[in-house]
Amino acid sequence: MTTLRTLLAFLTPRLTIPVEASYPQRQPPLPLLFKNYGPPGVAESSHLDHPINSIHFALEPPQSIQSTAADPPQPPSANDRFPKTDALFLHRPFTLQPHHIHPRTTCVLTSHEPFDYMYAGGAGSVGMASLLGLCTRQACVKLVRQRERGGRCIGFITHLRSDCTGEVEEAMGQDGETGDARGLLDTVATVFGGIDSIHNTPPGRPPPSSAQQPKIALMAALTPPLLAHTSTLGVSVYITGQIRQPAREALQRDEMRGMCVVCVGHERLERVGLRVLAGEVGVMFPGVRVSGEW
Template sequence: METTPDPSADLPVEERAAATLADLAGWLHVHLNERQTLFRVGPAGVNVLGLALEPADLPERPEVDALFLHRALRLGDRFPELGVLNAHDGFDLQLTTGPNLRLAGRLGWREVRPLFWQGKAAGLTAIPPQGEWRAFHTALREELRGEDRSWGPDDPSFVRLALTNAMNPGLLGLAHRLGVNVYLTGEMRPSAQETARSLGLGVVALGHRRTELWGLRQLARELEEAFPGLRTEVYAGGR
């Protein structure tokens, strides 16, 4: 039985694939402001990219052409046939808690402003489209797929939020002075809870791993949009 020749069969692999490993590494460098994004070289062409936070989250045999790992140092000699991409500091800063403009965009937050603490970017302040605490809290939980712990503000009739990568009395006080009444962060710090309650702030501890997984899903969406034809697989390690 005769078959129709594939005109792309004679093209180099990087021309036939949805992306090359170098393309993806360059995109991560630019869009996450990460200095070193190629952790291990591998075959150039990439049609399926697997994304995970760490090697322990990967299946025994991922059916992908290359990997992205947030924490790649423990990979060792596993999957020697695959190229591996990596982003750590830029991923944490832009895709978890902190100045996460992507999350602000996904949830339609307005009047988004950077929040600095001790000379460093610590997060942002914003106003969500929901006019009160309950509706805002519901939308946030749906987007992040849950939370660790929370309580509402003394005045639940409005929400001005801060999304930050730390929780301490000084940062809580700064947020309060900026008109914030709901404080979002990754981990609840027991030493700062009394300060938050004394200021009348609502607090949502989203969960460190949960926000990282949100960042991984968001990164997958952006890569598929940037490289038409690229397919991504997000591995959450069954958690």
């Protein structure tokens, strides 16, 4: 039988930023929000022994249409509530209200920055990298630090798994299908369900051939200093969530012309990460019904 205790024992190390990531304020262990809305903290033993037969994953609470001051207040509708589930996992719980939670739900598990680091394009996102056909062997992965934010790890550089010359695949994450660089953009579009924008790749021109063993960066942010740093490291393809104007302008410089930047969209990045995490829970606890919004 799966209990809240065993579920937390599985999730907590997967949603904890490692010390070597150099984050100035390390996040606490996976917070719990109970229906009485007390402060997040350690659960009582009676809560920890509660059986978990189902868990639902979502990025955030439902976004209801807000009434204007002239409108009469509207009662919550069925669309404002998560489905019946024993446990609920939220990435962004900041707008959570009591009416969002089904009466049968025991607790809400939340993780914001650690989830981004471990699953949504951050330096620990080996499950996402595996889906993209990237090599996740420790010997092949180079962490990238964001110098303007105290040297914290913000992503990593690797290459396609099909280009790996290692005789043994010492996988950090789950295995996936191999591929070549020419199909990388197709793989990215398939995994994320679309691409917001591609920069520095003329229409019809494929990514570099696999014979070149291109370096691929999977990053949780896109800034001019990160672009300059990864460019000096020889990155050919930079995969991230969204682009802002300073990075857009930096990409116009001549020294950046050889780097293809693929922006899949911030929410797409998070939803794939949510799917990877939910998949891990489903494999570890086959008797638990796993559902989600991805």
